[in-house]
Structure formats: C-alpha cells, structure tokens
Amino acid sequence: MAPKKRIKLLPKIQEGINEESFQQNSFIKRKRLSLLDKTKSDITKDENLNESTDEVQQTDYIEYKDEFDTSDEEVNIVFLLNIQNDIRNTVGNIPMNWYDDYPHIGYDWEGKQILKPHSEDQLDYFLKRMEDPNFWKTVKDKQTGKYVVLSDEDVEIIHRLESSKIPDITFNEYAPWIDWFTNEVMKMPLRKFPEHKRSFLPSRIEAKKVCKMVHALKMGYLKTKKQKAEERLKKREKKFYLLWKTDDTAEEMRRIHDHIPAPKRHLPGHAESYNPPTEYLFNKKELREWEKQAETPWKRKLHFIPQKYSSLLEVPIYTDFLKERFTRCLDLYLCPRARKMRLTIEPEDLLPKLPSPRDLQPFPSVMSVVYKGHTDMIRCMSIDPIGQYLISGSDDMSVKVWEISTGRCMRTIHVGGIVRSIDWCPNKALSLVTVAADRKLLLINPGVGDTLIVKKTDSILRDASEEAFAVSEKVKAVIQWENSSDEKWEDGIRIIINHFKEIKEVTWHGRGDYFATVMTEGGNRSVVIHQVSTRRSQIPFAKPKGLVQCILFHPVRPFLFVATQKNVRIYDLVKQELFKKLLTFAQWISSMAIHPGYYLIHSGDNLIVGTYDRKILWFDLDLSTKPYKTLRLHRNAVRAVAFHKRYPLFASCSDDRSVIISHGMVYNDLLQNPLIVPLKLHRDHEQYNDFAVLNVVFHPTQPWVFSCGADATIRLYS
Amino acid sequence: MVKRHKKYVAGEGARYITRKSALKKLQLNLQDFRDLCIIKGIYPREPKHRRRAQQGKTGIQTLYLKKDIQFLLHEPIIWKLREKKVHLKRIKKAKSVKDYSMAKRYANTIPIINVDHIIKERYPTFVDALRDLDDCLTICFTFASLPRKKIIPSYLIALCRRLTVEFMHAVIAARALRAVFISIKGIYYQVELRGQIITWLVSHNFCFEPQSTAEVDFRTMTTFTEFYTTLLGFVNFRLYHLLNLHYPPQLQGYTSDQLEYELIDDRVSLSDRVAALNISLKVGGTPSEEISEEAELDDFQVDSELADKTRQKYEEIKNLKKLFEGLKVFLNREVPREPLVFILRCFGAEVSWDNTTFPGSTLFTENDESISHQIVDRPHLEKQYISRYYVQPQWVFDSVNARRLLPVEKYFIGVILPPHLSPFSVEYKTHKYIPPEERALKDESFTLKEDLPLNDDFYNIEENIDETEDMIDIDSDENDNEQLENKKLKNMIVKAGQRYIVNKNKERKDLKQMHQLKEKMTVTRSKINFITKNLKKIIKFPEYRFTYYMFINKFKYLYRNMYSGFKTFRLLIFLIKKKNTRLYNYLKKKKKKIIIVKDI
Incomplete structure (x- = not known):
C-alpha cells in the first residue's frame, strides 16, 4: 500500500512546490520526496490497473462516476487520463447554485457540458444509507454533483486535521534544523564588494543634531517628557496670593447688577442633635404622620426623623448627606432670587402707641353714687352751672332735682308728659330749667340754690309775662307762649311754650338768653329758636333738610349745628347762611357734643357725633368735613355723647349698658392732631327692653360723669 | 398719526430674559451656560409681575436679568469654555480614529479656566x-x-x-x-x-x-x-x-x-x-497681630446698658478662647479624632493619642500622669488612672457651647449622657419651645429633673397613653389622678375566697389616703388660656383693651392673623412640654419599679 500513498500525495506536493517555492527548506524536502515518487510511478500504475478493476468502490483513488460511462474499463481509462490532465469541472471556484436552473453543472476539459447527475429522492438516499457500507465516507462533489468515496488515508487526514495535527503522518516535526544561513561570519563574504567607510564612522549630521538637542536641553529650550509633565501639573496647580489687600476697600470693577446674596441655610435646632431631649423624639403617632407625608415632604415639620444615640460612636452615616449638599448647590445657581420684605414684629408692636391710662388721670373711675327715685326710665338730665344740683326727667312724667353731693332728691315736679329733654340755663344769674314734656316746653324754676337768684328769676319771669309782643301768624301756628297758672307756679313751672309737635330736644345758647327746640316731625318748622327775655320765637329755616335729630349752639361764635339723619350742617346765624356741612357717613345720628375749648382757645373746633350704628365720630372742623377719627367702642347704638368743660374728657353711652370715658386731648399746636385714648368702661346700668343707658352728662367742674338709664337710676362716677 | 404703543420695550417686560434666549445670545450650550453661571454667580430672578416679565406668556419660565446676561457677554472665560469644547471634540475624534498619542497630547493641553x-x-x-x-x-x-x-x-x-x-x-x-x-x-x-x-x-x-x-x-x-x-x-x-x-x-x-x-x-x-x-x-x-488682638477693651465711664452688654460679651469670648488651656487630653482610639483635636486645640488644650495606632501623637503617651482628661467612648475601661477624668466626647462639645468647663460627673464613662443641645437655637427668639435643659443652662436657679434612661419599649407605652388621653385633650392632670385612684381602688377590692386580714392601722391609712386622693380630685379643672404677658395685663385692666379698638382696620386683620399664628405656636410648645412631663413621669415610674424589683 505504500506506493499508492505516494502517488496520491504527488499532486499535492507539486502544488506545494508551486506555492512555496521560496521556502527553500520545505522545497528541498518535497523535491526529494517527489523524485522518489516519480521513479516508482510506473510500477504503481500497473498495480493500480489490476487492483482497481476488482475493487472499484474500495480503491483509494478518487473515482468519478459518469452515468454515460457504463463500462468499468472506460472508467479506468478516464481515471488514468485524469492523472495527466484534470477533467474535472472547469467553471472554477464559483457558487454552484448559479447552475441550479440549468440541466448541466459546468463544462469539462473539452468544453462539453457536464450534465447534472440524476437527483436522488429521499427513498434512494435512505436505501443507500442502509445498504452502502461506505456511506459514511461518501461525499458529494459539488463541482460534478457526484459521490466520492473517501479513502482511508483521506479519512486519516481528516482525523488528523480535526485534532489539529499536521496531516502528513510522515512529516517529522522535530527534524534536525539545518541552518542554511548561519550567524557565523564567513571569511569570504558572499557580496562582491566591501562595506563602505561611512558604515564604520559615526554620523556627523546626527552628532550635530544631538549636539543641538543637548544644547537646547541645557538652555531650557527643549524639555524632556518628564519635565513637560511636571510643568503641566505645576500649571494646573492653583497659586494663591494676597487677593484682597485690605479688609473692606473694594476695587472698582464691573459687577453683577443688583446682587441678592443667597440666604444662609437654617441652623439646626435641638431636634437634629444626635442626643436630643426625649420630647423631640417621635412617638408612634408622630412617626405615622411623618410617613404619611412622604409624597408631600415640604409639609413636614422636620425633614428628618429625630434619632437618639447613647454615644457618639453609634452615630451612623447620614444617607442623604450628599443629596442635601447637591440640592443646596442647585438652589444656589438655579433658584430664582427676589428681595422680600419680612415683618419681624410682635403683634403687640402693631398696637397704636398710646399713653398709659394711668398717666391720664383724673378721670371717673369708680361708681360712687346711685340716685334712685324715678319709677320709669330716665331719658335726660342736666346739671346747674355751679355744679351743685342735678335735674332729671323721666318717663314717669316727673322731673326730679337732686343734690349731687348727698344724693338727696330735693324736689319732684310733675310735668304731665314724658320728659324727653331737659337743660339747665347756663346763665348763673338765673335759676331756670327748660323741660321738654311731650308738646310742651316748660320753663321751670327749680327753686334750689341761692335764694336771691331764685327770687330774682321769679321776678324777671313775672315781669316779662306782662309784656306781650306781636308775633307773626306763621310762628303763632307753631308756638304759643303761655304763662302758667298759679297752681303750676307753685310747682315751679313759670312759662309754658306750646309746640305743635312733640319736642325732641331743647338746648340753651351759652349766654343763657336763647334756647332752641327740635321737633323731629316738624318739617321745615322743626327747629325753633326762643328768646326768654323778649318771649319771642322764630323759625330759622324755610326748607326742610331732613329729619332733624339734634341741635347745638356754638359756645363762642354765632353758629348753629343742626344734625339731620346723616349729616351735620353748621349755619352762620348772623349771615344767615350755611357755613359747613359735615359728612358723617353714618346711618343715623343720635347725638352730638361740641368741644368747649380750654381757656377760650379752640372752643368749638372739635365735635363728636354719636350714631345709632355704634360709631362715635370725631370731627376736627379746621381739618376736614370728614371725621378725623371713627371710634367703634360700643357694641350697640350710641345714645349720647358729652364733653367735659374743663378736663380733656369725653364720654359716650350706649344700649350695650356701657358708659365709656375717653381722653380727648386737643393741643394748642395746630399741627398736632388730637389724641384720643379710650380710658374706662363702666357697665353698671341694667337693660330694659333693649334700652340701657340713655344719657350721659359731665359735672361742670369736677371730673365726674353722670349717667341715667332705663333702670330708672342715675349713677355718678368719680 | 399717533405713534403706536409697543409693548415690552420698557419696564419689566424688557428687564428680563429667558434662559433659552440667553443661551442663544451667549452662543453657549446649556451645560457651559450652567458652568458659567456657577462660576460667575449669576442666578435667575423672581420678577414682581411674572406675566409682564414673560412678555405676556403664561407658565413659568426661568428668567434672568438682561443686565446679568449682558455682563456675562464680556466675560473672558466664555472663550475658554468654547476653546475647551473644541478641545474635547478633538480628543473625541482622535480617540475614534484610535490615535491615542494625539488624544493624549490634546488631553495634556486642555485649556485651564482661571477664576x-x-x-x-x-x-x-x-x-x-x-x-x-x-x-x-x-x-x-x-x-x-x-x-x-x-x-x-x-x-x-x-x-x-x-x-x-x-x-x-x-x-x-x-x-x-x-x-x-x-x-x-x-x-x-x-x-x-x-x-x-x-x-x-x-x-x-x-x-x-x-x-x-x-x-x-x-x-x-x-x-x-x-x-x-x-x-x-x-x-x-x-x-x-x-x-x-x-x-x-x-x-x-x-x-x-x-x-x-x-x-x-x-x-x-x-x-x-x-x-x-x-x-x-x-x-x-x-x-x-496678636498684640492688637489681646488689647484690652478700655473702660469708658459710660453706664449704658449697651456698653455693659458689649463688655460682658467681650469678656465671655475672651474666656472662651482660653477654655481648655492647661488641659492635657488623651484620646482613646475609638474616639473620632479629627473633630476633637480641632476643637480641643482651638481652645488651647494639648492633645495626644496612642502612638501605636495612629501617627502624629508626639506629645505624650497614655501613661503620662499629668493627663487631666481622657476621652473615652466605650461603656467601661479595664485600666484606669486615678489622676485623670474619663469623660465622653460630648463633654467637650457641651463645654464649648456652655462657654465654661462643665462638671464632668454627668459625662463619666458609661454614664447616660444628658441631652446634647443645639447652641444655635438661641437665634430664634420668641415662640419657641425651650427644653428644661437649656433653661437650666441659662439661669442657674432653675433646677433640672434627674436624667432617666430611655427604654426600648417607650414607644409602645407612649402609644397607649396617647390613645387614652387624646379624648381628654390638653388639660388632663386630674385624669392621671383618676387613673391612680382607680388602681388603688382595684387593689383594695376584696376578692371572694381571699383571706383578708383586718389590720386597723392599715385600714385607717388607706382611708386617709383615699380621702386625700378624693380631695385632690375635687380640684377644679384649670382653664388654660394662652396668654402672653400683655394679654394678661389686658384682662387685669379692661380699659387697656380699648387700644385694640384704636387699630386701623388693616392692622387689625394682620394682628388677628399674627395672633392666631402665635397661638398655634404656643399650643405646640404646650404640647411638647406636656410630652416632656409625661415621658418623665413614665420613666420615673418605670425606674421605681426597677428599684423595687432590685430590692426584692
């Protein structure tokens, strides 16, 4: 079998020679082999002929089955031809599927078509597999479409290739090395000419270059890699120097416009401590609440859960530390900034700065006397100019005169009507009181005090009664003067003035000669001015201006204050024209009082008005026609207001049972506004049918105040 | 013809610029713009009228002052940022073509921004x-x-x-x-x-x-x-x-x-x-410099309060600077050294630690007899020197905050530490809960309750108390008594079949106790009005209340608002105070029990 092998190997070796002719080592080896093979080729040919005829399928040769070559001999001939010239497919190394659509598979050596072999079906294939013992080493040649049975050598080669060995068994991997080109220097060189002299001498140009480089390195023009790296590092290293020469002088340069410095972080409280007081720790309820707010963390009172550790060693890392630092960074460059004014005041700072009530004494602070005697509500009262007696009018149709200091009722006069208003004549030379009882106005001499004055008053009134003046018809229709009968004279009633409507209010002029009455329902004749000395009455207004509520004389100047439902009008009585109109913005005026002025300065410059809608309005007449101050001290309708004649006090009373005494200072300096301080609240009167305190009056000289109310008592506060 | 009025050419509409247009103006990308803003300290502004500042647009935009952006426009480091950007691009390109030497060279010459x-x-x-x-x-x-x-x-x-x-x-x-x-x-x-x-x-x-x-x-x-x-x-x-x-x-x-x-x-x-x-x-x-620092504050004969205060403060700080002077402190190895060394040295102490564990302890060793304090953070120590105090680290911190050397007894080794309080809480002036420990620090007449250990089960107990007391609300002092009373009564109830020894003395005692308890129970419920001093005054002198009537209406509303706010503050303070006392009582009871058990 040995010669067969050699023949089979031959073409391969020849190929190798062609490819690797430059590899001399292998070339020689193979050459040797091929020479050996060639010599024996003739012998093997003969042997092959004999053997192959019998064992076609078992031959080691490559067999090409052709359907057209039927005889065995021809096969052999073809085979023999094959050795010299390859009759295999000439199409070359192309993808064979190009011929899928053709009947042939390529062209043979002579240009004839190689027809596709009969395609096997599955059954043939199966039978072949079952029957053919060489099936496992049968391979289809794609080029010719024929089956080739591999020889044992081929199989062996494949095995060797699979196990990554050299396919040739005979090849000796460890053959002794033939050193064709040795490192030994030969005495006689293979080259014809000797080496040039240049190759022995060092290069001068290079030396020059090196010299230059050395010089550059020395001089510092050139730097080594290491130096460069160091320099780079040094460059990157930050250098610090004295940037600010002084602490607080700034260099002039362009800076950010309107800089708003970032607010500092809040400093931690006790709760953040590693060992806080126990009350800061969350109990279960608080913890639950904290956890509930996981989605709305900004609502939490604390952004962390307080923890308590018994020693510093136990404190773990704070997991959100870096996150917090990062959010702070974000806040610094991403958060919009704005200046916001923030109040850093206590609520008490908002309170107006007022002097302490203690500094404003004296003012009536305690209730000292209660005057009892009336059986029904007391609507009005008045004090004589000296300040010794008090007269009060009540719904029990009587008028009582009291001695202030003792509280004794001096006299009771039945007037036969509900007393709505009462006023003592301010003239100290007269002992006279006007009492408005329903439609009658009574001039009463109470008969208390100085007997001389009492007698003198009586005589004046008696004298005057004899004179009778002619009165116009217009006035007569409204008012009739009438002397009282003897019976009534005994009671003290001196003159009766009959009005055509119910009298609401009566008020005296400061001199004590004139007095005015108000009939609310009187229309244009609601205000009537009477003169005692001449027993004359006049109706000042031609047109009705609304429901007149109350009326006042200016203490010094000839002015008349008329309060209608909503406004106060001031009339100049001399010029007979409207002087001013004060706008109250109130719903319904109940009463008013005028500032008497101290030492005849600013008298009548300030006016207070009480209204049924709970307000007290302070008017500064020089300042404006609108209220300077609105006080809402009462919880219910204000019934009456009053000024003290000497002290800077004013009082107000209301249906909420209260009497409030306030400090109302008017300054000499015109620039300084009046100072108003509520001082004291008294709530002693009792309430009857929504009425409580109905009138309030100051004592002319003492810091005392009287109040009368629906509980039929008069109370003195001192 | 009348010139047409153009909107947003003046005023707030012209004063602001959105971030997007700022980027456009500066020709920077967002990242560079951010860096520039960080370095230059430029930040968005909150306009007074957002709608107007945004030129009528709704929604919320990031607005910068136009002047700020113009200011940025002239900043030289903008060019550095641009150069850097180009450089980074080059590096990226070199890397993508795998020219690493080039990339390295570029990386070495990347421009540095000097600020x-x-x-x-x-x-x-x-x-x-x-x-x-x-x-x-x-x-x-x-x-x-x-x-x-x-x-x-x-x-x-x-x-x-x-x-x-x-x-x-x-x-x-x-x-x-x-x-x-x-x-x-x-x-x-x-x-x-x-x-x-x-x-x-x-x-x-x-x-x-x-x-x-x-x-x-x-x-x-x-x-x-x-x-x-x-x-x-x-x-x-x-x-x-x-x-x-x-x-x-x-x-x-x-x-x-x-x-x-x-x-x-x-x-x-x-x-x-x-x-x-x-x-x-x-x-x-x-x-x-030190001489000038040490210069004495001259005593001018001004008897004003302010001068006194400043003087006092000056003295306090002067003393604080020498707080630990003369102390030799040894740190045990479990103690965090950096903060302690820093603090102790800031006030003049000498500090050292075990030289075998950490370098730098050159001053003295543990067996030095002149050491005055050793800072320890472990429950007990085997070998102790008599000549020195063994204290826990909190002593150092608390002493600094108190501005005097606190007595060391509370900080001894293995002792339950008193609470560590924040020194910064002083800055919130009013309407803040001041824990009793802080009060004790401030005024010495105030005596503090003893410290009690906190048990693990305190949370659970707390919960139970809460449930019972929630209904009774705030003022429930008598309720405690009631509970106590109930307990006593329960104890006194005789169960059937139990032997009952009549002890007259004991009976009398019990009766007396019960009587006392009953007396206690009759105490009328105290009304709690959250009143400041001023309000109390008002109640005393009703006329003072009139000042409220003298308010301007605007202030009245503000006042009422503020007052309600403070009321809630006060309520919170009250609740936390209550929590404190309740906790204290609970712990005390617990402690008593423990003692009794120990006695038995």
Missing part, C-alpha cells in the same frame, strides 16, 4: 468672601471626605483636603471657634472671623454613599468645588497673612507634592490630616 479675577469680582472685599464662606466650607469638607472615585477628579479631593486642613489651622491659630454641635447629619462648627459668623457642616466619617446620578450630579458639584477651592485658597492666604503666618504652611506628612497627585489610601490620609492638625504652626516675624 481668580472672578473671585475678586464676586467678593469685592475680604469680609464679603467670609460672609459667603458657609457653603464653600461645607462643600470643601464634603469633598475632602470623599473616597477616590472616577466621577470626581482626584486632584480636587487632594486640594480640598489640603485647603480644609489649612483653614482649620487658621481657625486654631485665631482661636475663632465659637460653637459646635453634633447632629445626626454631621458636626456643625461655628467660627467668628473678622466679625463674620461662619457655620459649616462636616459629615461623620465616611459619608460617601453611592448615589444615583438622578439624585446627585457630581459634575455640577465639581464645578462648584473648583470655584470654591479657589475662594478658600485665597481666604486661607489672607487669613494666614492676618495671623502673621507663612502660607502655604509646612504641615508634617502633608506636603502638597505628596498629596496633590498621588492620593494615598483614604484611611492613611485621614490619619495624616489629623496628625497635621495636631502640630501648631510656626509664627513668622513679630506677632503684631
């Missing part, structure tokens, strides 16, 4: 710089404590470590520390430099926890840190200059070369930091 002039521009004076040092220090200390990470340039960490140590040295030299506070987040330090109060936070050791990039963007933080390190360096220089010290200081084992570019192991570097802290700096030249 020195910006420091001067943003902080015109040194005092301005100090005023803004809070964030700077916190960030620098944070970076100094970070481990080496790819995301953070290591030279920055090294620089932060160096600068922070230098700053701490300056603080030690100036004795400027005023307050310290251990919180769960870290340790707060407060110093006073040139009249400026600076507070910063240093985390407890090893604060680094891996964070997701969505939560923490280290790139932004790095930009901030780069700016802040420059600021801190200049501040350090000026501080050293003021203190007559040489800058940069020669710190042992902490030279800049060694640390700057080859970061050693974190633990080693930490111990080196501490070692460096423990060595005082050499003073160069004549100590002229």
